Structures are given as structure tokens and as C-alpha cells.
Amino acid sequence: MEEDIxxxxxxYVYREIELPLIPIIARMEKVxxxxxxxxxxxxxxxxxxxxxKIEKEIWKYGGREFNxxxxxxxAEILFDEIKIGEVDGKSLxxxxxxxxxxxxxxxxxxxxKLRSLHPIIDKILxxxxxxxxxxxxxxxxxxxxxxDGRLHASFLQYGTTTGRxxxxxxxxxxxxxxxxxxxxxxxxxxxxxxxxxxxxALLSQDSYFIKTFQDRRDIHSAVAMxxxxxxxxxxxxxxxxxxxxxxxxILYGMGVxxxxxxxxxxxxxxxxxxxxxxxxxxxIAHYLESIKTFAREHKYTRTLFGRKRYFPSINSPLPFxxxxxxxMATNAPIQGTATADIIKIGMNKVEVExxxxxxxxxxxxxxxxHDELVYEIRQKDLEKAKRIIENGMIxxxxxxxxKDMTPVPLEVSMGFGKNWGExx
DNA sequence: CGCATACGCGCC
DNA sequence: AAACGGCGCGTTTGCG
Numbered sequence: 001m002e003e004d005i006x007x008x009x010x011x012y013v014y015r016e017i018e019l020p021l022i023p024i025i026a027r028m029e030k031v032x033x034x035x036x037x038x039x040x041x042x043x044x045x046x047x048x049x050x051x052x053k054i055e056k057e058i059w060k061y062g063g064r065e066f067n068x069x070x071x072x073x074x075a076e077i078l079f080d081e082i083k084i085g086e087v088d089g090k091s092l093x094x095x096x097x098x099x100x101x102x103x104x105x106x107x108x109x110x111x112x113k114l115r116s117l118h119p120i121i122d123k124i125l126x127x128x129x130x131x132x133x134x135x136x137x138x139x140x141x142x143x144x145x146x147x148d149g150r151l152h153a154s155f156l157q158y159g160t161t162t163g164r165x166x167x168x169x170x171x172x173x174x175x176x177x178x179x180x181x182x183x184x185x186x187x188x189x190x191x192x193x194x195x196x197x198x199x200x201a202l203l204s205q206d207s208y209f210i211k212t213f214q215d216r217r218d219i220h221s222a223v224a225m226x227x228x229x230x231x232x233x234x235x236x237x238x239x240x241x242x243x244x245x246x247x248x249x250i251l252y253g254m255g256v257x258x259x260x261x262x263x264x265x266x267x268x269x270x271x272x273x274x275x276x277x278x279x280x281x282x283x284i285a286h287y288l289e290s291i292k293t294f295a296r297e298h299k300y301t302r303t304l305f306g307r308k309r310y311f312p313s314i315n316s317p318l319p320f321x322x323x324x325x326x327x328m329a330t331n332a333p334i335q336g337t338a339t340a341d342i343i344k345i346g347m348n349k350v351e352v353e354x355x356x357x358x359x360x361x362x363x364x365x366x367x368x369x370h371d372e373l374v375y376e377i378r379q380k381d382l383e384k385a386k387r388i389i390e391n392g393m394i395x396x397x398x399x400x401x402x403k404d405m406t407p408v409p410l411e412v413s414m415g416f417g418k419n420w421g422e423x424x
Numbered sequence: 425c426g427c428a429t430a431c432g433c434g435c436c
Numbered sequence: 437a438a439a440c441g442g443c444g445c446g447t448t449t450g451c452g
Contacts (some may be wrong), residue, residue, distance in 0.1 A: 071430085071431055071447095072431090072448075098437095099430075099431065104429085136446055137434085140446080170444085171441075171443080174434040174435035174444070175434080179432085251440080253441075254441090257438080259440085327439095330440095331441040331442075336442095368434070370443095371436065
């Protein structure tokens with residue numbers, strides 16, 4: 001494949017990023033991460049007890065016992081037996097989506113529409129949450145623990161089209177963070193005695209954006225100020241949340257319909273947000289357009305460091321195929337630069353420095369979650385380790401790749417603690 | 425019985 | 437009717 005790599009100009013990505021990373025990932029997999037089995041066992045008991053209570057309530061509301069985990073049976077109960085969404089046989093006209101297979105969807109965003117009509121809905125959603133946490137994490141992770149008491153997942157360097165890692169057996173890149181019940185699972189990921197866990201996260205990167213970063217202000221709040229036309233002190237938590245949706249969604253090609261659903265607003269308002277966004281950030285609109293133009297001509301895109309992804313259907317006569325390819329083409333260099341190239345280079349740099357200092361035993365990388373690295377560090381080496389890790393990541397971008405660009409500091413944040421759930 | 429698919433949902 | 441990007445995996449269901 002040497003010739004292919006040369007012909008495709010992938011030399012830097014291959015030799016400077018991916019190759020040196022192989023033994024580093026091998027070591028991370030071999031080291032694994034310590035799990036508090038007893039903590040998970042206690043959590044399991046608590047959540048199973050909650051689950052059973054909720055199950056009985058759902059059956060009571062439903063009028064009979066049925067398998068709540070079956071979307072098919074659930075739809076029968078909700079729509080054929082309780083007839084939620086109808087009054088005296090007349091439909092209330094709530095538009096419920098169908099699944100790709102034509103069945104009545106029971107996914108969360110659909111059930112939300114029925115929330116105020118029947119108390120069973122809240123119970124079903126709570127049941128779903130508990131069932132998910134138990135079956136995917138709490139009752140399953142312990143089965144993967146090795147004789148050394150540690151979990152050795154796989155991290156696949158070739159696992160994605162954008163250059164990110166993927167993780168499996170088990171997947172340690174989707175451990176819950178969102179809900180209170182979910183967060184508690186992270187407490188089960190612990191440090192060895194005499195060690196602490198440290199997490200390093202990359203903070204995200206137009207002139208307004210760059211200025212915001214240089215001033216070390218919050219990017220989503222800054223965008224909220226612009227799109228809602230308010231002063232910094234008048235940005236509410238809800239405005240910030242909406243701005244964040246806009247930031248990520250629009251960047252990845254979200255349409256006005258999806259935007260309105262995400263914001264919980266009507267289409268007209270969503271269209272106003274959408275137009276206002278690109279009016280306020282014309283350089284972003286221009287950047288996204290230039291990626292598409294390049295992709296249409298060359299059938300591929302590249303990240304900042306040259307990682308390549310092909311889009312054979314970018315000029316398809318089918319509008320949907322074409323639009324899909326355009327979204328993937330604009331996403332690939334953004335996602336790939338930030339959460340593949342940069343963090344991979346940083347991982348290499350940190351490891352080189354640790355090896356130089358003879359610290360590979362006392363500082364071990366244990367997890368990678370796209371923009372986050374988790375290290376297990378011997379307590380007494382913490383200060384020095386912190387400097388090395390932070391420096392390696394902050395200096396990840398070699399200057400020759402950004403010589404024509406406005407300098408933007410690569411910001412990181414670090415937290416420390418005895419488990420993954422409470423890193424401060 | 426094993427396998428593939430549909431559905432749903434966890435993360436960044 | 438009309439799809440923001442990238443993943444892995446659990447349970448259910450139907451098929452060979």
C-alpha cells in the first residue's frame with residue numbers, strides 16, 4: 001500500500017499520526033481501567049427495584065401485563081387499547097411519526113407529544129432510561145472485567161470514516177453523562193490505590209469565534225448574544241442551550257425542519273434563527289460552501305492534516321443522495337481535524353514526553369473519548385504529569401499547518417479525582 | 425437454534 | 437413525506 005499512500009498524499013497522516021499511535025493504543029488496551037464491581041452491584045439492585053415498581057405502574061395504566069421492551073407491543077397498548085390521542089373515538093390530530101418499517105414509532109421524541117395526555121408516558125420514558133442503563137452498562141460491564149479486575153476494551157484506530165477512534169467490547173465511548181441516574185455509572189470507573197484519574201478535554205475552535213476564544217469567553221453564550229441580539233448579562237440558560245443546538249446542528253448541515261424540532265419552536269422562527277446565524281457569521285457560510293465546491297470537483301475532502309475521505313455520490317442526480325453527501329462532506333474535515341487529527345497528535349506528543357521522562361509506569365492513558373483523554377496517574381507524580389499532558393496537547397498543532405491562519409490558542413481543561421464521575 | 429433486521433438510545 | 441455528522445449495542449422479532 002506504500003504506493004497508494006504516496007499517490008494519495010497521505011504520508012503525514014500515516015507516518016506521523018497513525019503509525020506511532022499503534023503501540024500507544026496497544027498499551028492503553030493492555031492497561032485497561034479499574035472497575036468498582038461492588039459499586040455497580042449496589043447500583044444494579046437499586047435500579048432494578050425502581051424498574052420493577054415502574055413496570056407494575058405501567059401495567060396498571062395499560063390494563064394488562066405486556067413486554068414494555070417491545071415497541072410493537074407498546075404501540076398496541078398505547079394506540080389500540082388506551083387510544084391515547086383520541087377522545088370518544090375522535091382523533092385529536094397529533095401527528096405521530098412512523099418508523100422506517102411503517103410501524104407506529106414509540107421513540108422518545110414521539111412519546112413527548114403525548115406526555116400531557118396520559119400519565120403512562122412519563123412512566124414509559126423512565127422505564128426506558130432504567131432499562132437502558134441496566135442492560136447496556138450496569139449489568140453488562142461486569143461481565144467484561146478481566147482477572148486483573150480491570151476492563152480491557154478495544155479502541156479501533158480504523159473504526160470510523162472521519163479518523164476518529166471507535167470503541168467496542170465494550171464501548172467505553174458512550175458511558176452516560178446526561179441524566180442523574182446515568183451519571184452515577186461513571187463513579188464505577190476508578191483509579192488504582194495510590195493513583196488518581198485525570199481527564200483532559202479539548203475545548204472547541206470566524207473572527208467573532210476566534211475573538212471569543214482569545215478572550216476566553218464561552219462560545220455558545222457568545223453566539224446566543226449574536227443570534228438573539230442581547231447583551232451578555234441577558235443571555236439566559238435556555239438561550240445558551242438553543243445557541244449550542246444551532247452551533248453544532250447548522251455546522252453539520254441540519255435543515256430548518258430538524259432545527260425547529262430541536263429548538264422546540266415553529267418552522268417560521270427556526271427559519272429566522274437559521275438566516276440570522278449565517279448573516280451574523282458569513283465566514284462560516286463561506287467556509288462550508290467552499291468545502292462543498294471542492295468536494296464536487298474532486299470527490300473528496302481533507303482535514304487540516306490531509307486525512308482524506310471520498311464522496312462518490314456528491315454529484316448524484318438524486319437530490320437526497322446529493323444532500324446527504326454534502327452534509328457528510330462538510331462534517332468530515334471539521335470532525336476529523338478536531339476530534340481525530342489534533343487529539344491523535346496530542347496523544348503521541350504526550351507519550352513521547354512521558355517516555356523521555358521515564359514516566360510510562362506512573363502515568364497511563366486509560367480512555368479516549370474523541371475530545372477527552374483519561375489518564376491514571378501515580379499520586380506523587382501528579383504535578384509533573386499534569387504539566388506534560390497539558391503541554392503535549394496545547395502544542396499539538398505543528399506551526400507549519402497554520403502558518404497562514406490567525407493564531408488561536410488550543411484550549412484544554414483538566415480535572416482530577418478518584419473516579420471518572422467526580423473529576424474536579 | 426443461530427442469525428439478521430428493526431427499533432431505540434447511550435456518547436462526542 | 438422528505439432526513440444535522442460520527443459510532444456500538446441491547447432487546448425483540450422473524451426467518452432459514
